[in-house]
Amino acid sequence: MxxxxxxxxxxxxxxxxxxxxxxxxxxxxxxxxxxxxxxxxxxxxxxxxxxxxxxxxxxxxxxxxxxxxxxxxxxxxxxxxxxxxxxxxxxxxxxxxxxxxxxxxxxxxxxxxxxxxxxxxxxxNRVNPILVQVRDMIQGGQIGLAKHGTARLSNTTFVPFEMLSWAAKSSALWFLGSHLVDVLRFILADEVVRVYSVARSGTLSAGGVDTKDFHVSVLEFSKGTVVTMENSWILSRDNPSLVDFKIEFVGEKGQVQADPTHNGGLRKIVDGGLKYNDYIGITPxxxxxxxxxxxxxxxxxxxxxxxxxxxxxxAQDGLANTKTLAAIEESVATGKAVNIG
Structure with a gap:
């Protein structure tokens, strides 16, 4: 072949x-x-x-x-x-x-x-083993219907100030929220139908990167689940990891909590600081x-x-993702909830 x-x-x-x-x-x-x-x-x-x-x-x-x-x-x-x-x-x-x-x-x-x-x-993240297990638990009915949840995917200021030369043309919403919206659709096997979001600026613009500091959004899904989503680019550089990634769902019969940030297994303490190293994202x-x-x-x-x-x-997954992120931006601009058709 x-x-x-x-x-x-x-x-x-x-x-x-x-x-x-x-x-x-x-x-x-x-x-x-x-x-x-x-x-x-x-x-x-x-x-x-x-x-x-x-x-x-x-x-x-x-x-x-x-x-x-x-x-x-x-x-x-x-x-x-x-x-x-x-x-x-x-x-x-x-x-x-x-x-x-x-x-x-x-x-x-x-x-x-x-x-x-x-x-x-x-x-x-659709093949991230931690999140695949979360999906299997929820789709298998282990916690019953997911009633509400929280999802956080944020970075330290290193990302907009040093890692991305084009950060001013993006935001934590597009850079990180695109991952998180897809993860939520994947885990819940459901579509976002309504969003409301608040964003603030100031920290990044003061440092020369003219974009939003963070978005905090409420996502309503068609089956009734409500998720609060955070995407920030202003976490302290003292954080032990460049990324902070956490998801929790509360269901009718129980809860499921996931912390894919650093997977909890490898910690490094040098020069007076604690750092978490990834060991499942890319492996030798x-x-x-x-x-x-x-x-x-x-x-x-x-x-x-x-x-x-x-x-x-x-392509339809990508389109649904962009529709949700664009609706979040519209909500920030108008101060109102936005329905997604």
Missing amino acids: SRLRMGVIGAGHWGGNHAHTFNVLPETELVGVCDLDEGRALKMKETYGATRAFTDYQKLISSDQIDAISVATPDFTHTPIILAALKADKHVLSEKPLATTVREAEEIAAAAANSKGKLMIDFH TGQTRIGGFVLESIARFVDSVVRDAPLLAD
């Missing part, structure tokens, strides 16, 4: 996860990598053994040596790349969110329906294998193309 010939667009940290996976999996061949910064593209090519480096994504997509692409560029840049690839009938794996406007997400969903290529959104493996749910979700895309396995998350 011939290998799936891959191109990776975006040579940042997450693009490196894609390139590594496609370089290691026996079913794939990393043919091309692309970044606007030629130096970064060349470095990725050398690091992960790609055949070619591009600075123009259109040239990568149009290459007859590439069957599929992955999009690991900033949130607000996904749409034109995905549309160009689907028009060329290439398979596409896109990082979240699918798009940052409903109009663009709808345009992508329509293009996916008319393309010979498959489109998957990399909502990797042999030279021809990958390990950890972060890379497993990328491998699921390969399975969907090579073995016609189900997509982990499709």
